[in-house]
Amino acid sequence: MSGADPARPDLLVVGGDVVTMNPRREVLLGGAVAVAGERILAVGATSRLRARWPGTTELDATDCVVTPGLVNAHLHQTGDPLARARIPDDLPPGASVDTWAVPLHAAHLPADDELSALLAGVESLRNGVTTIVEAGTVAHPHRVAAAMTEVGIRGTIGAWGWDVPGAPFAAPAAEVLDRLADLVAAYPAGGRVEGWVTLVGHGLASDELLAGAADLARVSGAPMTMHLSPSGADPDDYLRRTGRRPALHLADLGVLGPHLLLAHAVWLDDAEVEALLDSRTALAYCPWAYLRLGQGVTRAGRHAEILRRGGRLALGTDAGNAADSADLLRAAALAVGLAKDMAIDPTGPGAVEALELATIGGAEAVGMADRIGSLEPGKYADLVVHDATGPQWTPRGDIAQQLVWSSDGRSVRDVLVGGRIVIREHVCVSVDERVLRADAARASGALLARAGVPLRSRWPTVPAH
Template sequence: MTDILVRGGLLVTMDPARRVIEDGAVAIAGDRIVAVGPRAEVEAAHPRAATVIEAKGRAILPGLIDGHAHAGHGLVKTMGGGDSEAWSEACRIIYTTASPPSFWRAEARLAALERLRGGVTTGVSLLGGGDSIMRVDDPAHGEAHAAGVGEVGIRAIIAVGPTRPPHPRLYATWDGAKRIDHHVSFERQAEVVGTLIERLHGAQDGRLAIATLMPVYRETRHDPAEVALIERQGRIIRELGRKAGTLFHQDGHRNGSIAMAERLFGLNGPDAFYSHCTDLTEDDIESAARTGVSIVHNPTAIAQVRGHCPVPLLLQRGVTVMIGSDGTAPDRGTDMFRHMVMCARLHQRAARDERLMPPGKLLEMITIDAAKGLNMSASIGSLEPGKKADVITVDLSTPHAYPPNMPVHRLVFFAGAADVRDVIVDGRVLMRDRIVTTVDEAEVLAEAAAETEAMLDRSGLRRLIACDPGWGRVRL
């Protein structure tokens, strides 16, 4: 019995042959794709589907993958109004002392809903942000985040790990309006990471995974005692992940730090994926290529303003590169169409060569290449029989996506998150004709607003939402 038939659209398979079929169809049974091909052939083999999604005028493609973002940011993203230092300090305060589990659940539902409506069916989220400020004093916060994502229904990889030394780190919990301070050791943080792996890795019918995480070491002058401390902590966290078969993530590599991660700490390997990766040295690139590290390029992030990720060179050297939104943060969301276009323009401008980063490569970087970088290409990233049924449709019958030729070009450069019409994850329809079927959107927004107000009161940071658009000026 075929459960779902998506038919009549422009089928962009992302399979090994990169087939693009003008009038195609995908048949789904349970949580798996059972047929992909021309509509007439698929319909003949699967004539009585329980649910039929008509995709005429739309592209049918695999769900999009966001390789790097941050939990918590959805309720913090406006703060500071472009002052990245003020915003980073706000993250430090909020994620340690002003964010109870209800904050993490509300933000997770909001962020997952944004991803869903933009066709992102798999997303990586660090449980915090700023300068490696993770909410790892108690597993309740990570569990609340997982519950929120689970309600929306997309796939998620939650990256968790210790804060940067020194330890202990001040955290706070709340009993009503009463704040209770705790000084949390590295050992306690590692214990929480282990608990989250045990409770959440592989949960939600396999849609949820944990990745372990360590802060990036970037010091140019090495203190032997500090290096020994980081090496010991990295070994503990890496071992927790390896025992459970998790991925390993680091946020914010630049200028020699990938080579140091291998040379000083032994962190690199084919299970590792690193974000930003700007101003890399030859040693960095050689280490990533040799050890199998995958790179997440964040083209709209502040790090890309302050430095440059050499994506074309990494690709030429055989390194897997995916795109991440780094969202949601002060000035960027999780619209992966926007990030594809920004990726193209950044590297074309850097090389003065508009032939760089063609649309096919860009689309690979948010589908099959991202799946490979996350060690998930056997199950997601393309439309092939036997793979998980993560399928989206994108409306191409709009003025901004016309005329009806050069479909992949139009899909990458002219479509946007708001053009996503249908989303299926694990064989379950989560959005149909822009109507989300899993959560009440108005209720999600109301809860997010209420938790934001409570967070502003707890943190004492309401001043950071004072708006200064910069009218009449060229610089804030």
Template sequence: MGMIAADLLVTHSWVVTMDADRRIFRDGALAIAGDRIVAVGPSDLVERSVVAREVIDGRDRYVVTPGMVNCHVHITGEPITRGHVPDDADWATNVFEWLIPTYLAQTPDEERIAAQLAALEMLRSGTTCFIEAGTILDLDAVVDALGATGIRGRVGQWVQDRAFAPDDDQAALTRQAVATIESELARYPGTDDPLIAAWPCLVGHNTATDDLWREATALASAHGAGITAHMSADPADPDFYLATTGRRAIAHLSDLGVLGPHLSLTHAIHLDDEEVALLAASGTHITHCPMTAMKGAYGATAVGKFPEMAAAGVNLQLGTDGNNNGNAADLMRAMFVTAGLFKDSRRDASLFSAYQVLEMATVNGAKGAGMADRIGSLEVGKKADFVLHDRDRPEWRPLLNAVNQLVYSADGRGVHSVWVDGRRVIDNYRSTLIDEEQLYAQVEAAGAAVLTRAGVATPSLWPVL
């Protein structure tokens, strides 16, 4: 049998495969050719079967994992105004008095800068694929910016259509929303497996009419795309649907026939048992954003049914949401929080083990993104999306249990190098594709400009001199 030709061979590293058997190799190797994995296994076996143009000896230095999948992140609007929202704002105040004004005050160029910053932060902390919460203004500028970073993602314009003002033309609003989705799916199709493709990104909550839900679902099905939307972060969502339809939010979506494996709903905190059962039966994915829930006092640990959803078989995945909810776009921080929240609130240490949480950040996220056949695990034939975590750091010494270390000890600051689609996009903690210093200077200027334009001050309880 002939040797396998590879472009890169990483040897003598801990390799956490996340394959069907969840194999972990203490002295493992990974080989890639082009954009695909061509070998993975014990170093001695792989080295005997692979001839590579480049070899990285990871002896006592690296832990190799699949790239993580962030299933809900705001890449525009918030990254360039990070941290300006006070931490005592409830959900409605946070959204309507702080976030929306800055969303609407940004320019397309500022969206471009924000998207690039968000992508850089994700890549540098080990996330190789994401699902966007929704671009506010200019999807073309955002796609262009993302292309320069090398990240993989699913993006879309933030769409809503419900007529709230008495003089709104409901039919016209729905036509406009549907036309937006049709246009973005035509401009950025998912055929031929591009890094960046469009999905319908509904604002969700109570902002989409039944007609828009049905139309978006039909379009997603026709184009092989998914749909993402916010739902039931606050009691206002189920209360609205109960008042207007007689059914809670998830139950009403089920009645419309729009639940299913194409749909990723974010937050899903204020649910009842029927809604949990409907999510499980339909194959709908749920994105848990634990850091947002904590900072925004959403009630995830008080009333959230995430343990019940997990027990029912709902595909739970992770998101970091928006920076102004106190979050970095570091999904490893979200893993740590998820592993602890429900252990403490339910006083049950068996809930959400490190193993289960790592699945949420990798294979579950890949499934929710519609790419389980391509990403989320290190297996022959899958895309070469992977991360080298640097063991030459105090949080990685000693290394006894790689999964526990990843979830409880490490975070994204220990990510040394990252490959997406076989391309090295982070090397020795730095982007290989963009000028980071130039981007940071642009971000500083853009953040101040957006807040000034929006007429929003950054409060501080202490004097800033």
């Protein structure tokens, strides 16, 4: 081919070991990624790309590992970030919702939703997460979308969605569906922030709302997400109300399908597993939340089986008072560690499968594998530079094992989303973190006072003199 290149990169990320997650799962030692606008233009040897485009601005990734941006398939951006480490971790089942979550959300001002989302976005990016799926507990979605845009993260936006009479924040099914349709139209597919058909779930939706939401998802092309069976309470409730277990009831209503991402699905029986696999329904697995909340994943969880049988599985970190961290690499390690231990079989899923769940597998489960999840030409330039000079990386061994078993989000040095540098040398460049911390401290105190939640500490705190 003669003549000038049809496109020229704006940036070369050079000198790192590039974990492409392409179909061949190639790792390019001393590789480079060429970024043009929002997209990846080329991936290859540093020497070759430098020679092809001399003089291009470079980001030096020497002694680093470069991966695709991580995908968090279930994250609560509001409700918890301004109340971090406030909800006690020794509450009986249901108390954290009734005594804490509902009052906190009821007390949220629009500015609180936006500030919470800023916090969630910065924490996510600093842990290498470039795409998040909002869990739906948002009262002011446009303020949350504004925060996501400001911080520069890719993701989806949902809103409160339920219609059970007497429940806080409830509305008639038609009103909920209209609100969801407006949100999907306001944030169409392909944008940095996409509107999804989002229900809270947990038995809080009528059959009319469930079926209507699935119809909206199919007609609009926007994916749908909701919570289901993180504990044994959901199956018990559905059995009392419908005579069917949750996943089977959804199947009867025509809700299951490749458009649907179910969060949790810990308590499933054999028939429910088959229904999810047959319908190609995707799951967002948040293992840390189940352990912290004592929801029984080690007794009932079947996520490893679903993955082994070709099911669609992604990872999530849930809420700031559930899993307590946006570090998806920790969640990835726990997911495969639990799989090995629950089966008493060390030959089960390992670091390679964990990294797939966090990147290309997660991207496929949330319906975005054509755009993100791997470092390939034409995809969005969502990538993470991990500093591999620390003792946890010394000496260098298998990259997948060191990313999953040895490392965590603290190794994340630089992050690009859509070609834009949003984390540089461990610091967010899109948001002033010092101002954010001060704003969050002030807003948190005011929020907790308005909510009237029962603040307590198990250790006495006394001023030092």
